[in-house]
Amino acid sequence: FSLERELDRAIEDNQLALHYQPQVDSTGHLIGAEALLRWRHPDHGWISPNTFIPLIERRGQMVSFGQWVLEQACRDLKAWQQRGSFNGRLSVNVSPYQLQAYNYGQKVLDTLKAYDVPPSSIGLELTESGMVEEASSSLAGLPLLRRAGVTIAIDDFGTGFSSLSYLGRLPIDTLKIDKAFVDQLGTRKGDALLKALMNIGQSLDLKVLAEGIERENQHRALQEMGCRYFQGYLFGKPVSADQFVLEQPKAV
Numbered sequence: 001f002s003l004e005r006e007l008d009r010a011i012e013d014n015q016l017a018l019h020y021q022p023q024v025d026s027t028g029h030l031i032g033a034e035a036l037l038r039w040r041h042p043d044h045g046w047i048s049p050n051t052f053i054p055l056i057e058r059r060g061q062m063v064s065f066g067q068w069v070l071e072q073a074c075r076d077l078k079a080w081q082q083r084g085s086f087n088g089r090l091s092v093n094v095s096p097y098q099l100q101a102y103n104y105g106q107k108v109l110d111t112l113k114a115y116d117v118p119p120s121s122i123g124l125e126l127t128e129s130g131m132v133e134e135a136s137s138s139l140a141g142l143p144l145l146r147r148a149g150v151t152i153a154i155d156d157f158g159t160g161f162s163s164l165s166y167l168g169r170l171p172i173d174t175l176k177i178d179k180a181f182v183d184q185l186g187t188r189k190g191d192a193l194l195k196a197l198m199n200i201g202q203s204l205d206l207k208v209l210a211e212g213i214e215r216e217n218q219h220r221a222l223q224e225m226g227c228r229y230f231q232g233y234l235f236g237k238p239v240s241a242d243q244f245v246l247e248q249p250k251a252v
């Protein structure tokens with residue numbers, strides 16, 4: 001399959017890029033950004049990570065691509081910080097394959113140090129599928145990262161078919177409520193589900209961030225349920241690093 005083979009050259013041929021999407025608090029202030037990987041293919045144009053991340057994982061290359069993502073995020077963040085145009089938290093997505101790699105936590109801290117990026121300006125977004133019981137030994141790096149100031153968010157919370165017991169064991173800061181739930185707002189069951197998810201977060205003293213907010217009425221309804229952090233096209237679409245600092249008012 002040729003797309004898969006072409007991945008080998010994507011990094012060296014400079015075809016990968018990170019786009020950034022704002023994350024805001026309840027007053028609409030920028031508090032951070034999520035880095036989202038993009039592949040600009042010479043023939044096929046922009047390819048979504050939903051298409052090529054599974055290929056990377058299947059080929060056993062997630063660790064090296066993940067390292068590229070973290071380093072590029074550090075370069076972009078450092079440039080923004082030096083220009084004084086951003087002092088929020090930059091979140092990167094992490095695949096379960098990365099978490100399972102030997103010494104993952106220490107390698108992340110080493111990378112941040114090499115780029116002179118404070119750990120407290122970085123967040124990691126992990127999916128529930130990375131939280132499976134059998135992998136618990138591989139999650140040993142998380143407390144190390146957390147102690148250094150890196151925050152940990154559970155991405156796509158509620159969609160992962162995973163046991164919730166990890167919430168009691170691991171140092172999680174934030175639950176990211178998936179767009180699939182936001183899209184059910186206004187239905188009896190949808191509202192009940194969202195309230196239940198909000199409740200889990202609040203009773204565990206976690207931040208809850210709702211994703212995929214496209215309309216003001218969704219924003220309002222979620223605020224009424226107690227949600228305080230948001231991400232979605234209503235506040236900004238993912239854009240290039242340069243575009244991001246042009247569009248965003250300075251982060252608090």
Ligand code: G
Pocket residue numbers: 035036037038048049050053069092093094095155238
């Ligand atoms: O913008 P959107 O289409 O980009 O992202 C689609 C999916 O790809 C999301 O589930 C997102 O978490 C995932 N994704 C985006 N960037 C990365 C990345 O750098 N690493 C990993 N593992 N997943 C990513």
Ligand code: G
Pocket residue numbers: 021036093125155156179211212213214231232233234238
């Ligand atoms: O990492 P995660 O699975 O949360 O990835 C977020 C995905 O959702 C990315 O593909 C991103 O581009 C997309 N996204 C972010 N905000 C919105 C939105 O408001 N509407 C839609 N349709 N997609 C969004």
Ligand code: MN
Pocket residue numbers: 034093125155
């Ligand atoms: Mn994410």
Ligand code: NA
Pocket residue numbers: 155156157176177178179211
């Ligand atoms: Na998500």
